[in-house]
Amino acid sequence: MQAEADYRQERKTVNRIKAAKFTVRPAFEDFDFTAERSITKAEIKEIYTLGWLNDARPLLLIGETGVGKTFIAQAVGLHACASGKSVLYMSITALQENLAIARSSGTYLRYRAKLAKFDLIIFDEMGMRKFTATEAQDLCEIIEERSIDKSIAFTSQLPVDHWNEVISDTVIFDAIRDRLEHSALTVNITGPTYRGVKARKLASRKKVA
Numbered sequence: 001m002q003a004e005a006d007y008r009q010e011r012k013t014v015n016r017i018k019a020a021k022f023t024v025r026p027a028f029e030d031f032d033f034t035a036e037r038s039i040t041k042a043e044i045k046e047i048y049t050l051g052w053l054n055d056a057r058p059l060l061l062i063g064e065t066g067v068g069k070t071f072i073a074q075a076v077g078l079h080a081c082a083s084g085k086s087v088l089y090m091s092i093t094a095l096q097e098n099l100a101i102a103r104s105s106g107t108y109l110r111y112r113a114k115l116a117k118f119d120l121i122i123f124d125e126m127g128m129r130k131f132t133a134t135e136a137q138d139l140c141e142i143i144e145e146r147s148i149d150k151s152i153a154f155t156s157q158l159p160v161d162h163w164n165e166v167i168s169d170t171v172i173f174d175a176i177r178d179r180l181e182h183s184a185l186t187v188n189i190t191g192p193t194y195r196g197v198k199a200r201k202l203a204s205r206k207k208v209a
């Protein structure tokens with residue numbers, strides 16, 4: 001009986017991971033702390049425990065390209081799936097495109113209802129493309145409706161107070177900033193890029209060889 005229960009639980013986790021649409025499947029155990037990035041083991045632990053998710057708080061991972069934001073975002077998504085949470089991962093540009101397609105095809109309300117079902121939505125690379133007023137309003141509503149009993153995570157090179165660089169409507173920008181800044185678990189990551197660290201490690205190996 002226990003083996004059957006374990007099997008069913010494992011299948012549910014596998015199905016949640018498939019539904020999340022991760023591009024890679026990293027694990028927190030593989031995070032490279034030797035890269036001299038600013039993020040600490042205590043911050044990783046706080047993200048890993050999922051207290052912010054259980055409290056319906058947003059997660060903001062802020063930093064330059066290559067410092068591990070997407071790695072951490074997808075690692076926490078996988079961990080959430082294993083913990084029984086439903087997760088959806090996508091780039092912010094994919095959200096913008098999907099909303100436009102849904103509107104033009106008459107399936108907008110259905111798509112919004114689909115998004116609302118997930119316990120956690122991870123939007124990667126916020127700030128890669130400017131928002132129209134309609135897209136910004138959509139994002140604001142998604143953030144608002146998830147603030148009650150679900151969560152949302154963003155990776156971005158831009159701190160939230162700089163999101164007006166891609167959201168020109170000041171009223172909507174202020175509303176989004178207010179909803180995120182006061183409740184989010186924000187982790188700012190600085191340090192060398194992953195590719196740079198990898199290149200230096202390869203170079204040192206060649207010297208040893």
